[in-house]
Amino acid sequence: MTRVHDMGGRFGDGPVKPEAEDAPVFAEDWHARALAVTLACGALGQWNIDTSRHARERLSPKDYTRFSYYEKWISALADLLVEKGVLTREDLAGQGATGLHALAERALKAENVAAALAKGGPASREGGPKPRFTPGQAVRARIPADNALVEGGHTRLPQYAAGAQGYILRLHGTHVFPDSSAHGLGEAPEPLYAVRFHASSLWAHPEHPEDEVVLDLWQSYLEPL
Amino acid sequence: MPHDHSDHPHALLPPDPALRVKALETILTEKGLIDPAALEEIIDTYQNRIGPQNGARVVARAWSDPDFKEALLADADPVLADLGYYGRQGEHMVVVENTPQQHNMVVCTLCSCYPWPLLGIPPGWYKSDAYRARAVREPRKVLAEFGVTLPEGSAVRVWDSTAEVRYLVLPVRPEGTEGMSEDDLAALVTRDSMIGTGLAKVPA
Numbered sequence: 001m002t003r004v005h006d007m008g009g010r011f012g013d014g015p016v017k018p019e020a021e022d023a024p025v026f027a028e029d030w031h032a033r034a035l036a037v038t039l040a041c042g043a044l045g046q047w048n049i050d051t052s053r054h055a056r057e058r059l060s061p062k063d064y065t066r067f068s069y070y071e072k073w074i075s076a077l078a079d080l081l082v083e084k085g086v087l088t089r090e091d092l093a094g095q096g097a098t099g100l101h102a103l104a105e106r107a108l109k110a111e112n113v114a115a116a117l118a119k120g121g122p123a124s125r126e127g128g129p130k131p132r133f134t135p136g137q138a139v140r141a142r143i144p145a146d147n148a149l150v151e152g153g154h155t156r157l158p159q160y161a162a163g164a165q166g167y168i169l170r171l172h173g174t175h176v177f178p179d180s181s182a183h184g185l186g187e188a189p190e191p192l193y194a195v196r197f198h199a200s201s202l203w204a205h206p207e208h209p210e211d212e213v214v215l216d217l218w219q220s221y222l223e224p225l
Numbered sequence: 226m227p228h229d230h231s232d233h234p235h236a237l238l239p240p241d242p243a244l245r246v247k248a249l250e251t252i253l254t255e256k257g258l259i260d261p262a263a264l265e266e267i268i269d270t271y272q273n274r275i276g277p278q279n280g281a282r283v284v285a286r287a288w289s290d291p292d293f294k295e296a297l298l299a300d301a302d303p304v305l306a307d308l309g310y311y312g313r314q315g316e317h318m319v320v321v322e323n324t325p326q327q328h329n330m331v332v333c334t335l336c337s338c339y340p341w342p343l344l345g346i347p348p349g350w351y352k353s354d355a356y357r358a359r360a361v362r363e364p365r366k367v368l369a370e371f372g373v374t375l376p377e378g379s380a381v382r383v384w385d386s387t388a389e390v391r392y393l394v395l396p397v398r399p400e401g402t403e404g405m406s407e408d409d410l411a412a413l414v415t416r417d418s419m420i421g422t423g424l425a426k427v428p429a
Contacts, residue, residue: 008334008385010358016370017355019348021416025272027349030243032272035346036264037250044258049389053336060233069337069352071242075235078249082234091252092237104257113266120313123389156387158334160361172317172390192388194319207365210380216388 002145002159003152004061009160009203034070038077043108043116046084050182054154055080125189128174129219133193137168138225141195141217147179148220154182157221161213165225166197169214177218191219276345279310280393281414283343284425285407287320288398298322298395305343315342315391321384322395323421328375330368330421331384331392332360338386340393344416351420361385371422394421401428 007013026032042052055076059067067075081087086103090096108116133139143163147153156178172192180188196214199206238245253259283305287294297304301318305311318340321329333339334357339347350356359367364381368374375381384392396418402410405428417423 005335007354007358008332009362010354013353013355013358015355016350016353016359016367018350018371018417018422021277023348025276025346026268028243030246032268033250033264034242034246035271036267037246037253037259039267040259040263041253056336063233068242069349071245074242074246074249075233075238078235078238078245079233081249086258087252087256089234089237091256092234092249094248094252096252098255101256101258107258107260108263109260110262110266113263113270116313117267117270118312120311120316122316124317156335158385158387160334172319172388175317175388178388192390194384194390196382203362207363208381211364211382212380213361213383213385215385216390218388 003057004064005057006145006159008158031070034074038073040108041077041081041086044086044103044106046086046103047080048181049121050154050176050178051184052076052080053178054182055083057154123175124173125176125187126174128189129191131171131191132219133168133171133191133222133224135168135170138165139168139195139222140165140225141215142221142223149179149185150183153179155179157217158215160202161197161215161217164197164201166195166201166215169194169196172216175218177220179218179220193217193219193222195222271341271346275342277343277414277416277419278411279345280340280343280416280419281411282407283308283310283320283393284395284414284419285410287395288402288410289407294322294395301393310342312342314338315340317390318343318393319390320393320395321382323397325376325397326379328368328379328381328421329384329392329394330360330364330381331386331394332357333386334358334361335385335387338389338391340391343393344419348416368422371417373422373424394419396421396423396425399425399427 141161145157145162147155174189175192177188177190196212199211301320337352413426418425
């Protein structure tokens with residue numbers, strides 16, 4: 001079973017509302033602060049990108065739906081800080097211990113921001129299983145699209161592609177496997193492929209017979225046909 | 226384990242989102258876990274220094290230099306690194322070329338993945354439920370909402386950014402731009418044209 005964030009193909013959301021190209025990067029000051037606080041906390045090294053994505057996905061469906069974008073970020077961050085033992089519930093309630101935190105020495109300093117952003121977090125790894133598929137090969141995306149390791153766990157296989165037939169477009173290399181990495185089960189890198197699907201393989205009423213959707217899918221999401 | 230809670234800790238913070246951010250920022254600052262000067266540096270970077278102007282330079286160069294374009298489409302990372310465009314949310318770049326036969330368009334249905342070093346922070350619509358839900362199923366209707374109608378015989382390929390690979394669309398070079406400088410060409414390249422929800426501007 002999927003979670004509320006997995007919305008590709010969903011009906012009923014209404015029109016997209018384009019914004020001017022020169023609209024402010026951050027519509028509100030607090031959006032900028034939410035982004036900066038989230039990035040700075042990531043630098044404490046207590047979780048990885050898959051953990052933090054999963055924290056947003058685990059907001060209750062009601063919260064996920066009603067929260068604005070950065071509200072999801074800041075709320076999931078608060079949850080993660082408590083879950084990982086960085087902060088306590090008392091801290092969030094304004095009744096926590098005072099004084100410097102044991103992790104304070106790891107705090108991201110202004111002079112290190114540029115280097116940290118430039119370094120990023122590459123997901124490619126050496127080793128791992130050998131590629132099983134070659135470009136052009138027909139494959140089927142796994143069904144159900146659930147995390148096979150952890151019930152209700154993080155996965156990057158969208159529901160709309162589950163069970164659909166596609167074709168390997170290219171091999172991206174071997175990348176950290178989010179279904180494992182999000183749960184402290186190790187990086188478990190796997191070959192990652194761009195896989196193209198005919199719109200008619202995904203939707204009962206495709207807009208156009210020639211259209212396609214390409215997804216990046218890990219090897220264990222795929223089976224040969 | 227996924228740790229589902231009926232009582233999420235975030236509910237302990239003030240409900241108003243601006244106050245929620247402020248409260249968390251204050252707690253973290255008092256404990257020395259975040260440095261206010263670092264926050265300013267992060268905000269300044271994405272508000273003022275990194276944005277679609279980076280991607281526009283890459284596109285203008287690709288329009289002007291066939292060898293550069295060939296290398297960019299074959300293996301973007303080293304080419305972009307040479308220009309200084311790399312790092313967070315752009316670690317693994319793929320550039321896809323629009324042609325009269327194929328229109329590429331990028332989405333992240335699961336969250337908001339976007340090539341930060343080339344385009345900066347994504348606009349609100351890119352992160353909206355409507356775009357995330359609909360771009361994969363009815364891209365042509367979505368394009369129409371951006372005022373884009375594709376030529377007859379053009380197929381749409383939508384790239385759903387489900388991994389750490391980030392996609393940049395190389396838009397079709399507009400007619401009437403022969404002999405233009407890279408700087409002038411870059412001014413025609415819109416953010417939306419590099420996401421695939423727009424076309425490059427035609428020179429006035």
